[in-house]
Amino acid sequence: MNAAAPPALPGKIAPLVREFLDTPGAVHDALDRFGSPAHLVFPQVFTDNLERLRAVLAAAVPGYRICYAHKVNQSRAFVRTAEQAGIGIDVASEAELAGAIGAGFGPSRIEVTGPKGEAFLRDLVGAGATVNIDNPWELRRLAELAGGRTPVPVLVRVSGFPGTPVSRFGVTLRQIDEVLAMLAQYRERIDFRGFAFHLDSGEPAERLRAVESCLALTERAYEHGLAPTVLNIGGGFRQVFTADADAFDAYVLALRESLLGHGEPMTWGGNTFGFHLDGGAVHGTPVFHKYANTVPADRMLADLLAAGLDAHGGRTFGQVAAENLLEVWLEPGKALVDHAGITAARVEFVKETADGSTLVNLDVSRDTVTPADQEVMVDPVLLPGAAHAHEAGPVGVFLAGRLCLERDLITNHKVWLPHPPRPGDVVVFPNTGAYHMDLSAARASMHPVPPKLAVAQRPGGFAVCRDEDYEPEAEARTSRHAAGSEWHEVR
Numbered sequence: 001m002n003a004a005a006p007p008a009l010p011g012k013i014a015p016l017v018r019e020f021l022d023t024p025g026a027v028h029d030a031l032d033r034f035g036s037p038a039h040l041v042f043p044q045v046f047t048d049n050l051e052r053l054r055a056v057l058a059a060a061v062p063g064y065r066i067c068y069a070h071k072v073n074q075s076r077a078f079v080r081t082a083e084q085a086g087i088g089i090d091v092a093s094e095a096e097l098a099g100a101i102g103a104g105f106g107p108s109r110i111e112v113t114g115p116k117g118e119a120f121l122r123d124l125v126g127a128g129a130t131v132n133i134d135n136p137w138e139l140r141r142l143a144e145l146a147g148g149r150t151p152v153p154v155l156v157r158v159s160g161f162p163g164t165p166v167s168r169f170g171v172t173l174r175q176i177d178e179v180l181a182m183l184a185q186y187r188e189r190i191d192f193r194g195f196a197f198h199l200d201s202g203e204p205a206e207r208l209r210a211v212e213s214c215l216a217l218t219e220r221a222y223e224h225g226l227a228p229t230v231l232n233i234g235g236g237f238r239q240v241f242t243a244d245a246d247a248f249d250a251y252v253l254a255l256r257e258s259l260l261g262h263g264e265p266m267t268w269g270g271n272t273f274g275f276h277l278d279g280g281a282v283h284g285t286p287v288f289h290k291y292a293n294t295v296p297a298d299r300m301l302a303d304l305l306a307a308g309l310d311a312h313g314g315r316t317f318g319q320v321a322a323e324n325l326l327e328v329w330l331e332p333g334k335a336l337v338d339h340a341g342i343t344a345a346r347v348e349f350v351k352e353t354a355d356g357s358t359l360v361n362l363d364v365s366r367d368t369v370t371p372a373d374q375e376v377m378v379d380p381v382l383l384p385g386a387a388h389a390h391e392a393g394p395v396g397v398f399l400a401g402r403l404c405l406e407r408d409l410i411t412n413h414k415v416w417l418p419h420p421p422r423p424g425d426v427v428v429f430p431n432t433g434a435y436h437m438d439l440s441a442a443r444a445s446m447h448p449v450p451p452k453l454a455v456a457q458r459p460g461g462f463a464v465c466r467d468e469d470y471e472p473e474a475e476a477r478t479s480r481h482a483a484g485s486e487w488h489e490v491r
C-alpha cells in the first residue's frame with residue numbers, strides 16, 4: 001500500500017459547514033461552552049436543501065406541498081426553520097405532533113404518518129391535521145370516532161406494488177376496494193384527499209411504478225364518486241455522502257482485498273460489512289452501500305417528475321399530475337437535513353491493541369453517530385487541539401467509543417487520519433443529521449445524551465446556541481421564497 005496516499009473516504013461537506021470547521025477555534029469553543037460530545041445542526045443548510053427541492057417542484061407541477069419528515073431529527077431548530085419557510089410537516093408520534101404545534105404549525109400544514117394506536121387516533125379526530133392512513137382498521141376507527149364532527153382529512157398509504165419488497169406499512173393493493181368502499185360510505189366523516197406511498201428504497205424504477213399504481217388508484221377512486229386531489233410520493237430521496245466517488249470505490253476495493261488477506265488489514269474484529277467470502281472471492285452488497293450514492297435528491301425528484309408513464313401515452317408524471325389537478329406531496333427527511341448536521345467529540349486517549357491496531361478512544365459512543373447496524377463510510381475531520389505540535393502522518397486507526405462494551409467501535413473499518421491524534425483533539429463526524437444523531441442514541445452506561453446545538457452564519461461570524469433556543473427569523477428574511485409565505489406551497 002502506498003503510504004503517501006492511503007485509502008480515503010472524503011465526505012461531502014456543505015460550504016457553510018466547511019467555513020465553520022475552518023474558523024479557528026470555532027468547534028473547540030462550542031465544545032468548551034456546551035460540553036463534549038455535541039451534535040451541531042445548521043438550519044441554513046436545511047433551507048438551501050429546501051430551496052433546491054422547491055425549485056424542481058415549481059418548474060414541474062402547478063401544485064405541490066413539501067412536508068418535512070420530523071422523524072429524521074429531533075431538532076427543534078429544523079422544525080422552526082421548516083415552519084418559517086412555509087412548508088408542511090410530517091409527524092409520526094404524539095410528541096412530534098406536539099413539537100410541530102409548539103413550533104407554530106397550524107393543523108392544515110400537519111400530516112400524521114406511521115401506524116397509530118387508539119389513543120393517538122382519538123387525539124387526531126377534530127384536530128384538523130391530515131391523517132395518513134396505514135391500514136383499514138385505522139380508517140374504520142377514525143370514521144367511527146369522527147361521528148358528528150368536522151370530517152377528518154385523510155390520505156391512504158398504499159404498499160405492495162408489483163416488484164417492490166413487502167412493507168409492514170400501508171394498505172395493500174388487495175385491500176383497496178374495501179378501503180374505497182369505506183371512504184364512500186363514510187364521506188360525511190372522512191375527507192379523502194388522495195393516495196400516498198413511501199418507499200424505503202431509493203430505486204427510481206420502484207418509485208415510478210408506485211406513482212403509476214397510485215395514478216390508476218386515483219382513477220378508481222373517481223369511479224367510487226370520490227374526488228382525490230393529492231398524490232403523496234413520500235420521502236426516500238437520497239443523500240450524497242461522498243465528495244469523491246472514485247476515492248470511495250478505491251477504498252472499497254482495498255477493503256475487499258484486505259478481506260481476502262491481501263495488503264494491510266482494514267477491518268476490526270473480523271467484520272465483513274455484509275460481504276460474503278466464498279471461494280477466494282468477495283461477493284454481495286455491503287451494508288454501507290448508501291455511501292456510494294452520487295445522485296442528489298433534487299435530481300432524483302426532477303428525474304421522477306420528468307419520467308414518461310406508459311399508461312399515459314408517455315406523458316411525464318409532472319404533466320399527468322398537472323392535467324389531473326393533482327397536488328404532488330413529498331415527505332423528505334434525509335434530503336432536507338443532508339449536510340446540515342455534524343457530531344463533534346474529543347479524543348480521550350490513543351492505545352495499541354494486541355494485534356498491533358491503533359485505537360483512538362473518543363468521548364462519544366457508536367450509537368451517538370450512527371444506528372448500530374450502519375457503518376459510517378465518511379472520514380471524520382480531525383481538528384487538533386491548540387497546544388499540540390503534531391508529527392507527520394497519515395496514520396491508520398480504528399475509532400473506539402466510550403462504552404465499556406467490546407462492540408462499541410465507532411468505525412469497524414480503518415480510518416486514515418492526517419496525523420496521529422492526541423488527547424484533547426476534536427474529531428468531527430460529517431453529515432450525521434439524518435437519523436444518525438437520534439435514531440438509536442441510548443443512555444447506556446448512564447452517559448448523558450449529547451447536547452444539540454444550532455449554528456448560524458450571521459453578518460459578524462458564526463453564532464452557536466442550544467438547538468431549542470434557535471430562531472430562524474434572520475434566514476427567513478433572506479430566503480428567496482420567504483416573501484409573504486405563511487403557507488404558499490400549494491398554488
Ligand SMILES: Cc1ncc(COP(=O)(O)O)c(C=O)c1O
Binds near residue numbers: 236
Ligand atoms: C412515511 C414516511 N415518510 C417520509 C419518511 C422520510 O424518509 P426519508 O428520510 O428517506 O426522506 C419516512 C421515513 O421513514 C416515512 O416513514
